[in-house]
Amino acid sequence: MKRLSLILVALFNCSVQAQDTETTVLGLVLPEGDAQVASNQLASLISYWPSSQTGVSIKMATVGIPLQFVIPVTGDAQADMDLAMATVGPIRDQYGADIVLFFGGFLTVEDPETGEQINVCGRANQENWLGFGAPKWDPNGAGLDLNGSEDGFVAIISTDIACGFSFTVTPIHEYGHLHGAGHFDPDAIGYYLNDDSRAYHVDTGFVAFKTIMAEGGLSGTQTFVFSTYTGFYNNMRALVRTAQSVANYRVPQCGLAAPINVQGVLTNACTEFQHSTHIVFWDDSCPAATAYYQIWASQPLGAPYTFKGSVPIDIVGVSVVGASAWVKVKACDFDTCSPLSSSKYLAAYLCFPQS
Numbered sequence: 001m002k003r004l005s006l007i008l009v010a011l012f013n014c015s016v017q018a019q020d021t022e023t024t025v026l027g028l029v030l031p032e033g034d035a036q037v038a039s040n041q042l043a044s045l046i047s048y049w050p051s052s053q054t055g056v057s058i059k060m061a062t063v064g065i066p067l068q069f070v071i072p073v074t075g076d077a078q079a080d081m082d083l084a085m086a087t088v089g090p091i092r093d094q095y096g097a098d099i100v101l102f103f104g105g106f107l108t109v110e111d112p113e114t115g116e117q118i119n120v121c122g123r124a125n126q127e128n129w130l131g132f133g134a135p136k137w138d139p140n141g142a143g144l145d146l147n148g149s150e151d152g153f154v155a156i157i158s159t160d161i162a163c164g165f166s167f168t169v170t171p172i173h174e175y176g177h178l179h180g181a182g183h184f185d186p187d188a189i190g191y192y193l194n195d196d197s198r199a200y201h202v203d204t205g206f207v208a209f210k211t212i213m214a215e216g217g218l219s220g221t222q223t224f225v226f227s228t229y230t231g232f233y234n235n236m237r238a239l240v241r242t243a244q245s246v247a248n249y250r251v252p253q254c255g256l257a258a259p260i261n262v263q264g265v266l267t268n269a270c271t272e273f274q275h276s277t278h279i280v281f282w283d284d285s286c287p288a289a290t291a292y293y294q295i296w297a298s299q300p301l302g303a304p305y306t307f308k309g310s311v312p313i314d315i316v317g318v319s320v321v322g323a324s325a326w327v328k329v330k331a332c333d334f335d336t337c338s339p340l341s342s343s344k345y346l347a348a349y350l351c352f353p354q355s
């Protein structure tokens, strides 16, 4: 069920924030992308991201199935990503997303040697921390390099079955590129952030092994680790250096706040099961800070509010039985929740015989 309007009035409750230590990732499904696969891919990114080593964790901008982002796609990974990046500004701002990951269908890029379109499973836009020679690291006074904040924040990932095993590899591989991590073979594009920003790969003929940033075509089993081979293959060093900067590409301009304008409509006064059903919805003055909402109810009217469940969006269906209820809402992130909304909706119970 959806509200008719996607526009929320932005009553930003501005506060000066310390440096952000959490990267907000917004996943958006392009036409031809598979939303369920994308959801699983985002989960793999969270489970393999080395939060403890980098000091920066990941927060998803939305919970559950990623949002749809409808633009005319062609399947050309670079063209689709460029168009998506050029048009994503308002929704990126709405969610305060540092990184935006687009999920498309079957993707191709032009092979620079043959001119043919070849299948790819992902692509990241990272020019800030890529190339030959210094300086690639250009920090501001706070020690952060934010030069990629407007063009080094996107990647496109295929959800097509052709990418098979790469389903879980690609998100974290591309996310690594966005943090200055590089392939095993630096080839013509140079190294990424540091001279040792390289994946590790070995094939002795007996043992074959490669880390997460290694190219898909190399032999061996891909493992979900970043290289940490001091001095030669050390993508972890790049991540540790850049993660805090990426987390500050967008600094939240508002904080978690109690939902406002809680209201609703009666959808069925008395079902065959003696329930009264309502739709309850509300506004959030800072959706960028909210991960999900909690629904609380006072039933019968005047009883203490008790927790009834959580929903990922600002609307929920409720079904009351036996007595009317006041419904209030809390906005929550992954650490804490706002106070209960001051506004409330009367979910009336209307199945009693009228006297």
Ligand SMILES: [Zn+2]
Pocket: 173, 177, 183, 213
């Ligand atoms: Zn790559």
